[in-house]
Amino acid sequence: AQSVTQLGSHVSVSEGALVLLRCNYSSSVPPYLFWYVQYPNQGLQLLLKYTSAATLVKGINGFEAEFKKSETSFHLTKPSAHMSDAAEYFCAVSPYGGATNKLIFGTGTLLAVQP
Amino acid sequence: DAGITQSPRHKVTETGTPVTLRCHQTENHRYMYWYRQDPGHGLRLIHYSYGVKDTDKGEVSDGYSVSRSKTEDFLLTLESATSSQTSVYFCAISESVIQGGYGYTFGSGTRLTVV
Numbered sequence: 265a266q267s268v269t270q271l272g273s274h275v276s277v278s279e280g281a282l283v284l285l286r287c288n289y290s291s292s293v294p295p296y297l298f299w300y301v302q303y304p305n306q307g308l309q310l311l312l313k314y315t316s317a318a319t320l321v322k323g324i325n326g327f328e329a330e331f332k333k334s335e336t337s338f339h340l341t342k343p344s345a346h347m348s349d350a351a352e353y354f355c356a357v358s359p360y361g362g363a364t365n366k367l368i369f370g371t372g373t374l375l376a377v378q379p
Numbered sequence: 380d381a382g383i384t385q386s387p388r389h390k391v392t393e394t395g396t397p398v399t400l401r402c403h404q405t406e407n408h409r410y411m412y413w414y415r416q417d418p419g420h421g422l423r424l425i426h427y428s429y430g431v432k433d434t435d436k437g438e439v440s441d442g443y444s445v446s447r448s449k450t451e452d453f454l455l456t457l458e459s460a461t462s463s464q465t466s467v468y469f470c471a472i473s474e475s476v477i478q479g480g481y482g483y484t485f486g487s488g489t490r491l492t493v494v
Contacts, residue, residue: 273419298482307469307485308422354421356482366412366437367471367483371421 270370287355385486402470
């Protein structure tokens, strides 16, 4: 069975500091991996996705993530945090070529950005 | 979100009553999903559909049923609402799995309170 684990339910950084949100996956087949962001009282928006092309994936708002098969990780980073980055972030996995395209989500990491 | 609408946005209902939530899409996407979001659990799949009248259960389907009689509409019914079904419900859509890895587009959610 596939799953994702997000380490740290709450992360706090200072404005301008590096953002690092951790995601480890478990999958018996090559996975698709995704990061979503959720702002208060809104639905989820796709930040970026890994689909077996380049291992370093760039997304919107300056975020990027690196797929590391040896570590089964897909950590999300941003060099310099902005106040507007405060939100909840979800990692998700889907089986490559799966029949129904289902996504399995992690439990989320709430990012706080301090001035 | 553009192309996907959930209704109602907020609802308060009494224990034991049936409730139906509606998801409407204008994207002509084949796949539709219902998730619930609860603190500490992230998003959990309730039911999904891979075409008109083709639906299947997710990981937390007990107490819920779905119907999809048209491509654009996916209904979620709580047969007899309980307090444990108080949650935020999200609908999502995705494109053909053959293209794979597209992720989902989410609706804005329905906040349901069962009293």
